[in-house]
Amino acid sequence: MAPLRRHRAVAALALAAALATACGSPGQDAAKANGTQDSVDAALKAGGTITYWTWTPSAKAQVAAFEQEYPNVKVNLVNAGTGNDEYTKLQNAVKAGSGGPDVAQIEYQALPQFALPGSLVDLNQYGFGTFQKDYTPSTWTSVNVGSGLYGLPQDSGPMALFYNKEDFDKYGIAVPKTWDEYLDAAKKLHAADPTKFITSDNGDAGFTTSMIWQAGGHPFSTDGRNVKINLNDAGAQKWTKVWDQLVQGKLLSTVKGWSDDWYRELGDGTIATLVTGAWMPGVFKSSVAAGSGKWAVAPMPTYDGQPVSAENGGSAQSVLKQSQNPTLAAAFVRWLNHGNGIKSFIASGGFPSTTADLNAPAFLDATDPYFGGQKINQVLTAASGAVAKGWSYLPYQLYANSIYNDTVGKSYLNGTPIEGGLKAWQSALVDYGNQQGFTVSAG
């Protein structure tokens, strides 16, 4: 997801607030944990009011369906801002000790930042740990931080290759299966029509981490307050070797992601492919009407031709520690992401994390007119099963993303090797983490 420059100050302030609370007393709810879902069922019967912060477009229909099913429960739905805006408010509420919601939508990349300082309820105490088998391994890993379960996964973003079939057919380019073929396709396309580019990228932290993830890299690992950062491991090197050639060969459109120009270039064939999360079809349909019938989906190119994918984006719903009614809040989360809430989520174009829904015949066999009648969910579901294992984000990933443009972004701008930018990013992250009270080591 595109880091927004104007949020930099906000993210930094929010993070300072988060880390200041990191020294609080953790684990006080361990005593009341019983590990079964009886209390959750009882809370649903008893009813009450909870507040839910989210920005997902599916929320309205979900809350309406929930309140119809459980008339005793009132859900106060608040759109407290998208992504970083919401996290800023969450951090402030956590620091102040009040003012936060009962349930909040939190992206996987931001979850450790809230989970590690003890701001979120460990859902294992309600027995939600038994749901493990129902989710894709990558999303389940994302909501488990340390030994705690800090949310249930909602949407997921296994990556795939979205390509403009019209462009590919016109210039006789085969759909690339490996990154080498992708590189060739980029050169061929740009040579055939210099106004066209294989994809757009001017430096995006979320994309970079996903690409290192796919290449088998594990740049961040956290053990309590100890953090290791290695942005120059084998995976990172694999990725930069390919991507450097695209950046330095000026084979990428430098239009800013999610801008109106970007949407325009996706529609008129200027950008020929996107390597991104499985939630993208909804964006295509709502925002790139001009591309209807032209686009298709294929597995993400890999380094050796064997199917490997990574996650890009996606979020979970978590229960805040300061909730007055955490059991009811947990009940709502269970309904949202392990119950009937998933139906309205899929109906509104969301890409779920539950294996049963991903493999349902109706879901797999659905043909999509936007993508020329292709059964795109077959490709996307396969991607969700092929996500590389063992990934984790930094406990201050939001801050990391906010300074990405000052470091790696410069490599893009100047056409210098990305490796240098990653080194600068790493040393800034080591310094920052140590200042914030983590013990951070490089390499």
Added chain:
Amino acid sequence: MSLYLLYTLIPLVWLVISATKTQPDLLSTPGLSFGGVFALFDNIRQTFTYDNGVFLRWLGNTLLYVVVGAGGATILATAAGYGLAKYRFRGRQAVFAVVLGAIAVPATALAVPTFLLFSRLGLTDTPLAVIIPSLISPFGLYLIWVYATDAIPDEMMEAARIDGAGEIRIFLAVTLRQLVPGIVTVALFAVVSTWNNYFLPLIMLSDPNWFPLTVGLNQWSAQAIGAGAQPIYHLVITGSLLTIIPLVIAFLFLQRFWQSGLTAGSVKQ
């Protein structure tokens, strides 16, 4: 000069033209040319009705924050600035130092501490959390102070005292009129800064029902990004255009006081 005109006008022209386009046209036609359909009125209607008319609510909130916040800031700055300029009392130098110091601290740096303070008071997520900090305008106070020192001759106040007027009456009936150009300037600054205030309400408010236009429009803009994106750039742009209209009107209206005030003089010195 013409370069400067271009620099200031082109964004405005772009905004006006873009507000006449539909969302698909906005994404498929160049910035400074009109789209296929003239959709300005439809866009305005949609802006006011989207999401149960929340835009109107935000407009009302902004007006509330401006009238109470900027209005209160102007009154407080006028009274305090006048008092500091025209009366001698103990601690005046200390006030001077505090005011100058306050001007030097950026409001953004104070936002998080202010949030924690208001959270203790239980005022976050209420309109008061935006209004109360807006009431304090050290810069406005300083401006009135400097202005009053020059614009109001001590002789005039002495003449009024000899005629038997009390200090309050002198302020309201005699000197206030002299201060009008200064007050209008302070009011303009306060109105513009409250109207455009983004960071403070962003931090303080989480309920969209209390958002001002700045935060609300940014929320609309942000929903174009990421998974489940629903871009409504045409409404963001139309909303932005509608948002600057009241400011333009305020400027045109207040300008008259400004000009007439500049010629005001009362005592030959």
